[in-house]
Amino acid sequence: MLYLFVQLNCIINICEAVKINRLHVPDVTKHGTEVTLDCDFTLDDSESDLVVKWYFNKSLVYQWIPSTKKRPQSLGVLKDRVNLEYQASVDANSIHRALRIIRPGPDLSGNYTCSVSTLESEDAKTKGMVVLVLKTLVRHLS
Ligand SMILES: *[C@@H]1O[C@H](CO)[C@@H](O)[C@H](O)[C@H]1NC(C)=O
Ligand SMILES: *[C@@H]1O[C@H](CO)[C@@H](O)[C@H](O)[C@H]1NC(C)=O
Secondary structure: OHHHHHHHHHHHHOOOOEEEEEEEOOOEEEOOOOEEEEEEEEEOOOOOOOEEEEEEOOEEEEEEOHHHOOOOEEOHHHOOOEOOOOOOOOOOOOOOOOEEEOOOOHHHOEEEEEEEEOOOOEEEEEEEEEEEOHHHHHHHHO
16 A cells, blocks of 8 residues: 555655655644644655754754764754754654653744755755743734
8 A cells, every 4th residue: 555655646746755745833823822733745665864854943943863872952043942852753763753841942033944855865845933931922913
């Protein structure tokens, strides 16, 4: 079934080796409440040296290299603000694909890019997120 799906996907997309199917970044999120930015991707069995990265406003803030068997790293403005144990999937290549921000502040409003690359190919998608403090949120919703 999965094989068939992959084959069909190859025919339609001329076999893109790494592909981000869906980038889940909420448009608006609440200050201080844990938020998950997810990057659902698929890759071909033949691909090697997978690297998953997240950028905030073009700066690298998260990196995970599954083959090293090491924990993901959070960097820059997101250092010590990400739950590095968070598991977004049971798939070994996707376990730590998501960015789980523990206490987002208004300083984290901006553009988030998920980049997935292998030796053979890469894909990236970007979406903006606004972190609102409650006062602003009430105004925004009313
Ligand atoms: C964020 O994305 C918007 C829309 O694509 C763009 O206009 C803006 O310059 C970007 N900001 C940064 C800091 O990259
Ligand atoms: C990120 O980009 C947004 C707009 O795209 C901007 O409002 C915000 O100030 C930027 N934040 C940082 C820390 O660069």
